[in-house]
Amino acid sequence: MPxxxxxxxxxxxxxxxxxxxxxxxxxxxxxxxxEDVQLDAKDLVEIQRLADRAVAAGIPGISVAMIxxxxxxxxxxGVSDRETGSPVSTGHRFRMGSVAKSFTAAMILQLVDEGQLxxxxxxxMWLPGLLxxxxxxxxxxxxxxxxxxxxxxxxxxxxxxxxxxxxxFQWQPAELAALSAAHPPTFEPGTQWAYSNTNFMLLGMxxxxxxxxxxxxxxxxxxxxxxxxxxxxxxxxxxMTAPFMRGYLVGQGEPMDVTRISGSAVxxxxxxxxxxxxxxxxxxxxxxxxxxxxxxxxxxxALDPGVPSEYAMGLFRFDDFFSCxxxxxxxxxxxGYDNIGYSALDGRRQVAVSVSSSTMDDKAGDAAAHQAFxxxxxAAGCL
Numbered sequence: 031m032p033x034x035x036x037x038x039x040x041x042x043x044x045x046x047x048x049x050x051x052x053x054x055x056x057x058x059x060x061x062x063x064x065e066d067v068q069l070d071a072k073d074l075v076e077i078q079r080l081a082d083r084a085v086a087a088g089i090p091g092i093s094v095a096m097i098x099x100x101x102x103x104x105x106x107x108g109v110s111d112r113e114t115g116s117p118v119s120t121g122h123r124f125r126m127g128s129v130a131k132s133f134t135a136a137m138i139l140q141l142v143d144e145g146q147l148x149x150x151x152x153x154x155m156w157l158p159g160l161l162x163x164x165x166x167x168x169x170x171x172x173x174x175x176x177x178x179x180x181x182x183x184x185x186x187x188x189x190x191x192x193x194x195x196x197x198x199f200q201w202q203p204a205e206l207a208a209l210s211a212a213h214p215p216t217f218e219p220g221t222q223w224a225y226s227n228t229n230f231m232l233l234g235m236x237x238x239x240x241x242x243x244x245x246x247x248x249x250x251x252x253x254x255x256x257x258x259x260x261x262x263x264x265x266x267x268x269x270m271t272a273p274f275m276r277g278y279l280v281g282q283g284e285p286m287d288v289t290r291i292s293g294s295a296v297x298x299x300x301x302x303x304x305x306x307x308x309x310x311x312x313x314x315x316x317x318x319x320x321x322x323x324x325x326x327x328x329x330x331x332a333l334d335p336g337v338p339s340e341y342a343m344g345l346f347r348f349d350d351f352f353s354c355x356x357x358x359x360x361x362x363x364x365x366g367y368d369n370i371g372y373s374a375l376d377g378r379r380q381v382a383v384s385v386s387s388s389t390m391d392d393k394a395g396d397a398a399a400h401q402a403f404x405x406x407x408x409a410a411g412c413l
Contacts (some may be wrong), residue, residue: 085107087398097379102311108386128300130299131230151169157235157236173344179210179229179232180228198267203235221337234298237298246265261305261307268290277386279387279388279389306383306384330342352412366387369382
């Protein structure tokens with residue numbers, strides 16, 4: 031479950047001081063709704079104030095994207111680089127962390143729709159011998175975090191190269207799987223829920239095996255190009271295409287620049303690089319049935335009645351995360367960055383917020399910064 035409850039002023043609706051793209055298909059019902067979800071000037075002033083407050087609380091830079099009934103608005107505050115003092119623009123890209131899981135899940139369900147795999151296929155069918163103790167785990171159990179597979183991120187060897195300063199150290203997916211295989215399963219598959227990054231790393235491997243191309247190329251072909259998400263990639267090394275935000279580890283004295291931690295460390299589960307606007311557009315398209323086919327979408331968004339959790343397939347589904355209704359989406363913490371991307375279930379509101387700082391316990395900063403981030407998220411989602 032996310033550990034969140036979670037700037038010049040933009041003009042109305044489709045103008046930003048740096049960059050704004052507007053439009054997109056209507057993601058909910060038609061425009062005859064009695065409720066008006068559009069943002070007005072007063073709302074934008076308040077969201078800008080909260081974004082500025084987050085920066086004042088110690089967050090280097092923040093970028094906010096909101097889509098209301100298909101119209102997009104963006105707000106930024108702070109700097110993209112603490113050394114140069116360059117301001118944040120809405121075109122700056124962030125390491126999005128576990129927001130990647132929703133993209134990976136969507137590609138898996140596209141493969142299901144194409145008849146190339148089934149939700150009840152086992153791990154052994156697609157990656158034979160990789161995790162013998164979890165051979166009978168199904169694709170659906172991976173998607174729902176019900177596999178019981180040990181999370182490689184909890185093995186101290188995972189981050190050791192980066193802690194030692196080797197930011198460009200490259201993990202291979204099979205090596206990450208070996209970290210998990212060194213630990214027994216935490217429960218019998220399908221009986222409990224526990225968050226494990228390994229589940230989505232394995233799904234990324236399966237996508238590559240079926241599509242016969244890299245995960246980075248697969249996400250561009252299957253998601254980025256159809257939705258025109260020009261700023262969205264799945265990086266597997268230390269480099270990012272400019273412009274990008276530098277990310278800082280905070281709470282340990284002077285902020286530490288950790289921008290170049292290799293994306294290979296979070297293959298398939300956390301290596302998405304994008305902008306908040308692209309992320310908001312992804313979730314807009316997802317709830318509209320333009321990413322996962324509409325026949326499979328209800329299954330993706332449904333919770334498992336047999337295993338209590340707030341996790342569907344690659345998505346959290348919350349009735350009370352926001353004050354204004356049920357939302358689906360994902361948060362994403364990775365060293366130097368903290369992010370959220372969510373859509374209202376009715377498709378009328380999407381919000382994505384990214385900041386360029388994180389603590390060792392996956393918060394945006396100290397208590398004040400963390401609360402400021404949470405306040406921005408709530409206001410951007412519900413004002």
